[in-house]
Amino acid sequence: LHSDVDKGDGSIKYILSGEGASSIFIIDENTGDIHATKRLDREEQAYYTLRAQALDRLTNKPVEPESEFVIKIQDINDNEPKFLDGPYTAGVPEMSPVGTSVVQVTATDADDPTYGNSARVVYSILQGQPYFSVEPKTGVIKTALPNMDREAKDQYLLVIQAKDMVGQNGGLSGTTSVTVTLTDVNDNPPRFPRRSYQYNVPESLPVASVVARIKAADADIGANAEMEYKIVDGDGLGIFKISVDKDTQEGIITIQK
Numbered sequence: 001l002h003s004d005v006d007k008g009d010g011s012i013k014y015i016l017s018g019e020g021a022s023s024i025f026i027i028d029e030n031t032g033d034i035h036a037t038k039r040l041d042r043e044e045q046a047y048y049t050l051r052a053q054a055l056d057r058l059t060n061k062p063v064e065p066e067s068e069f070v071i072k073i074q075d076i077n078d079n080e081p082k083f084l085d086g087p088y089t090a091g092v093p094e095m096s097p098v099g100t101s102v103v104q105v106t107a108t109d110a111d112d113p114t115y116g117n118s119a120r121v122v123y124s125i126l127q128g129q130p131y132f133s134v135e136p137k138t139g140v141i142k143t144a145l146p147n148m149d150r151e152a153k154d155q156y157l158l159v160i161q162a163k164d165m166v167g168q169n170g171g172l173s174g175t176t177s178v179t180v181t182l183t184d185v186n187d188n189p190p191r192f193p194r195r196s197y198q199y200n201v202p203e204s205l206p207v208a209s210v211v212a213r214i215k216a217a218d219a220d221i222g223a224n225a226e227m228e229y230k231i232v233d234g235d236g237l238g239i240f241k242i243s244v245d246k247d248t249q250e251g252i253i254t255i256q257k
Helices: none
Strands: 012-018 025-027 034-036 047-056 067-072 088-093 101-104 122-127 132-134 140-143 155-163 173-183 210-214 240-245 250-255
Touching (some): 012 025
Antiparallel strands (some): 012 047, 101 140, 132 140, 155 173, 240 250
């Protein structure tokens, strides 16, 4: 700073007040030059409002009105993108078509989004290909292969990177993990481990007695693996009936006549 009254003869001195005066900023009382005494971090404080005044060195009275000015801290790319909500978990139905949305990941960058590309983030997938992809601008993860079968593999661990400077060389980056579980769909029929079963039953067996227990296997899980058994042939007289044991999913054949 420089006062028009200052003739360079040392009769004027400069003083500084306001945010950070003395602690962060100092003024050379002879020249009016302002210096920072410590490293400035825009992410801690982006603006400082200061006031300076020129005084007559002998009388200590102002020689002109106080002037107020704002120091704006210019951003540099010193913060990497961070996934504040990571790590992520998500599910998608098995056999989903290519391009099915799974989950969106979001990284934030503490640098100034209005200045340069320091806070402009691009997403990429470091681990999880060729099964999944990520939209570079939005962070939306999508399926990239058709016919992903839960019964073959039910879980995938993805690593997603966010890089600032629009992904250019020299940009800073951060990563997060995404655990994707394929949820079950009813795509497997029940199968009996044997083609035929044979049981011998005494004719004196009382009604409601259990004749046999048989069990079909189903590669699906949950409700998709719950069984229902029916007798479709060979019992024209209706002597037998079959019901399901809900705990074991076995078919229980009993005598009903």
